[in-house]
Amino acid sequence: xxxxxxxxxxxxxxxxxxxxxxxxxxxxxxxxxxxxxxxxxxxxxxxxxxxxxxxxxxxxxxxxxxxxxxxxxxxxxxxxxxxxxxxxxxxxxxxxxxxxxxxxxxxxxxxxxxxxxxxxxxxxxxxxxxxxxxxxxxxxxxxxxxxxxxxxxxxxxxxxxxxxxxxxxxxxxxxxxxxxxxxxxxxxxxxx
Numbered sequence: 662x663x664x665x666x667x668x669x670x671x672x673x674x675x676x677x678x679x680x681x682x683x684x685x686x687x688x689x690x691x692x693x694x695x696x697x698x699x700x701x702x703x704x705x706x707x708x709x710x711x712x713x714x715x716x717x718x719x720x721x722x723x724x725x726x727x728x729x730x731x732x733x734x735x736x737x738x739x740x741x742x743x744x745x746x747x748x749x750x751x752x753x754x755x756x757x758x759x760x761x762x763x764x765x766x767x768x769x770x771x772x773x774x775x776x777x778x779x780x781x782x783x784x785x786x787x788x789x790x791x792x793x794x795x796x797x798x799x800x801x802x803x804x805x806x807x808x809x810x811x812x813x814x815x816x817x818x819x820x821x822x823x824x825x826x827x828x829x830x831x832x833x834x835x836x837x838x839x840x841x842x843x844x845x846x847x848x849x850x851x852x853x
Contacts, residue, residue: 708741731746741759742758744756763777794806
């Protein structure tokens with residue numbers, strides 16, 4: 662087509678360039694899929710907040726769901742995990758959390774995860790220590806945790822727990838006193 666108008670020639674060149682870029686991207690994605698194998702640091706089970714996890718397993722870049730088949734890395738923080746998943750379509754890397762972050766951080770600015778705080782509360786409430794809790798986790802094929810994972814939230818919650826316990830004891834003493842006074846007034850009233 663030697664006698665093509667200038668605008669038509671520019672339009673065809675533009676379309677050709679776009680198609681070349683598109684096919685280059687398709688080839689890159691295909692090569693990426695062939696190279697990628699899931700990377701899971703440890704076998705076993707994980708504790709996952711399903712609603713949070715489901716909301717995060719979506720690529721905002723290209724509006725497609727993510728797949729754990731394209732998991733690149735896992736970082737464990739106590740019972741919580743950060744998964745790094747690659748989008749199979751646009752190749753964007755997305756961070757997916759297994760647990761929500763607690764409203765507050767530690768003194769040094771590190772994030773506290775809700776599941777680790779709940780584990781610390783469970784240990785305090787049930788009266789077990791770190792070692793006993795790890796035995797339970799191990800029996801369920803869950804990753805065991807470091808003592809600091811329990812101690813850090815305990816230290817943050819400790820003053821509140823003590824305050825609630827003291828108030829509970831004061832309330833129990835007042836209730837006991839009231840019941841004793843009622844009983845003694847009834848017994849003194851019957852003798853007269």
